[in-house]
Amino acid sequence: MLMFTAALALLSPAAPRAWADSNAPPVGLDQVVHAALAREGIPPEHAALALFSHERGRYLLLWRERELMTAASNAKLVTSFAALRLLSPDFRWRTPIYLVEQHDGPDTPARQGLYVRGSGDPSLSEARLDAMARHIRAAGVTRIDGGLVFDTSLFEEPTPPAQGDPDWALAPVNPYIVNDNAVAFTLLRQDDGQPYSVVTDLPDDAVEVVSNLAAAAGVDARIVVRQRWSPEGVRFTLSGELDRAHPTYWVTATVQQPVQYYFLLLRHALRRAGIAGQMPLQPRQGEFARVKRVYLDTSDPLRILLERINKDSSNVAAEALLRTIALRGKAAGVNAGDGLAGVRELLRQDFPQAWExxxxxxxxxxxxxxxxxxxxxxxxxxxxxxxxxFSHEFISSLSISGWDGTLRYRDFPPRLAGRIRAKTGSLSGVQNISGYLQVFREQVVFSFMIDGVPRGTERLQEAQERILTDIYDHLVQSQAPERPAKQPIVRN
Structure with missing residues (x-):
């Protein structure tokens, strides 16, 4: 572990200038934080902070600053930085689509199939699938008698992360991603006393939604979404109890079969574009007799897609990006460990004194x-x-307090609206926020991490917001000009 010899001298910034009582003893920022933690019931040994001022060129506060804390989604800051350095801000995912000739046997006539090689593009949406289908139709494809052929070999077979947390849900990571591999449901209260209706944008011909929801007054809403997949489609069954006082609920469920989900939506898009055929889903087996590329789908550059990872905090996108980093040195079969090896090597190079x-x-x-x-x-x-x-693009990809992303609905006071650009991170008992705080013309880089506090997410967020507000108010007061002395009134 490296020693930081100047730490003691930097624990407290210059004393604030008090307007109300010029004889009041100076209050250091470390004292402000200690008092705020005590007020919020957060043990000091469960918090860690670091604040640095660009304008002053020094640290304003170091509080257990070298303690390794649970990263939660603050890990995405490291992943996205490494991707920008190793892949470049202009990197794009490319998904090639081929017409292929398929034979059931040596003497059977050829059938025309469609082969989509998964690229791990985390930004694909249903709108992009529709555009993809229109391009395929424009290439002269009117019918697909063979199958929709998939190939997941780019990534190794996914395994769930160890020590899972009940607060998160992550779809299996594979090269086929659409809509973050999640399904959104809207639950609408019925005026006739019937249970809530369920609305989704998924195609009716392959998706069945069953509602076993009950409604009552004054209950804590609890909703469970179960999935049953078959070659023909999927059935979602929603169960639970809802509070009738709320007219609308929004529920998101992680897709358990992302490959089938991807091609279910693609098949629907192809049919909307006027392409006929049964188009069953098939894994790739060996080489094709004939191959013709009909379209190459290309994502926006990474510098634009950063918002998906940092502002929207997409877990699937972050994991896909980590595996894409690994493809720099390996053509296929990459996993999280391969990507992490590249990240560690970069950090060892860029931060030789701190990478550990x-x-x-x-x-x-x-x-x-x-x-x-x-x-x-x-x-x-x-x-x-x-x-x-990429400084501008990276900072722009962070959430803005009171404005967008994961900070849009955080309960900061109005004076902090728009003054924080940061990445948040939450797990049970963990609450992190790291980014940039604007105090007048001074930009303060900060990281505030809470770990191991057995408290609900919302209550822990509120406590962190109040402490960060105390820090901001102290910095504002310490920079405020002295109140001018009253001048005598001269009467002519």
Missing amino acids: EVSLVDGAGLNRESRVSPLFLVKLLNRIHNYPT
Whole structure:
């Protein structure tokens, strides 16, 4: 572990100038934090902070700054930085689509199938699938008598992250991703006293939705979504009890069969584009007799897609990005370990004095064994701030307090609206926020991590918001100009 010899001198910033009582003793930022933690009932040994001022060129606060804390989604800061460095901000995912000739046997006539090679593109949506289908139709394809052929060999067979947490859900990571491999349901209260109706955008010809929802007054809403997949489609069964006081609920379920989900939506898009055929789903087996590429789907550049990972905090996108990093040195069969090896090598190169203060075992931070210190995150954010090729895009990909992303509905007071750009992270008992805080013309880089506090997510977030507000108010007061002395009134 490295020693930081100047730490003691940097624990407290310059004393604030008090307007009300010029004789009041100066209050250091460390004292403000200690008092705020005590007020919120958070043991000091379960919190860690680091604050750095660009304008002053020094740390304003170091509080257990080298402690390795559960990273949660703050791990995405490391993953996305590594991807920008190793893949470049202009990197794009490319998904080739081929017409292939298929034979059931040596003497059977050829059938025309469609082969989509999964690329791990995490940004694909139903709208992109529709555009893909229209391009295939424009290439002269009117019928597909063979199958829709898939190939998952780009990524190794997925395994769930170790030590899962009940607060998160991650679809199996594979090269076929659409809509974050999740299904959204809207539950609408019925005026006739019947249970809530369920609305989804999924195609009716392959999806069945069954509602076993009950409604009562004053109950805590609990909803369970079960899935049953078959070659023909999927049945979603929603069960639970809802509070009738709320007219609408929104529920998102992680898809358990992402490959089938991808091709179910693609088949529906092909039919909407006017392409006929049964199009059963088939795994790739060996080489094709004839292959013709009919379309190459291309994603937006990584510099734009960063928002999906940082602002929207997509776990699937972060894990796909980690595996894409590994494809720099391996053509197929990559896994999270391959990507993490590349990330570690980069951190050892870029942060030779601090790389041991981060220990990731996944790309999204869902595994509790992924740990990082707040001091490392501040150093990382400092490096990003000064990086000419992607500083603006990276900082823009972070959530803005009171405005968008995971900070849109956080309960910061109005004076902090728009003044925080940060990445949040939550697991049970874990609450992290790391980013940039604007205080007048001063930009403060900060990381505030809470770990091991047995409290509900919402209550822990509110406590963290109040403490961060105390820090902001102290910094504002310490920068405020002295109140001018009253001048005598001269009467002529």
